[in-house]
Amino acid sequence: MSAHLNRLSKREQEIIIETYVSDPPKTLLELGERFGVSRERIRQIREAALTRLRAFSDDEFDMIVCQLGVMFFPTSTLHTAKRHGF
Numbered sequence: 001m002s003a004h005l006n007r008l009s010k011r012e013q014e015i016i017i018e019t020y021v022s023d024p025p026k027t028l029l030e031l032g033e034r035f036g037v038s039r040e041r042i043r044q045i046r047e048a049a050l051t052r053l054r055a056f057s058d059d060e061f062d063m064i065v066c067q068l069g070v071m072f073f074p075t076s077t078l079h080t081a082k083r084h085g086f
Contacts, residue, residue, distance in 0.1 A: 011035065012049035019046060 008016070015035075018026040028039035028046075035042065053064055 007052050008049050012045055015042060015046050016049055016053075 015031055018031055026034075028042045031042045032039040056064065
């Protein structure tokens with residue numbers, strides 16, 4: 001796993017993937033129910049994770065998202081990885 005991904009907890013990784021890579025994307029409410037927290041807490045966790053990821057360049061950010069997608073959704077993310085040239 002990339003050193004970039006180590007900046008995120010497993011929960012943060014899953015929230016980012018379920019929000020941005022999953023098809024269809026999960027809502028804050030759905031994620032809150034899954035993790036046993038409020039949708040506002042999910043939003044806060046997501047924003048904190050995105051802030052850390054935004055410190056990377058656009059290309060690095062795209063690679064991180066693809067790596068996360070492959071980890072959690074190996075088949076559904078293949079088209080995303082190909083689109084980004086990975």
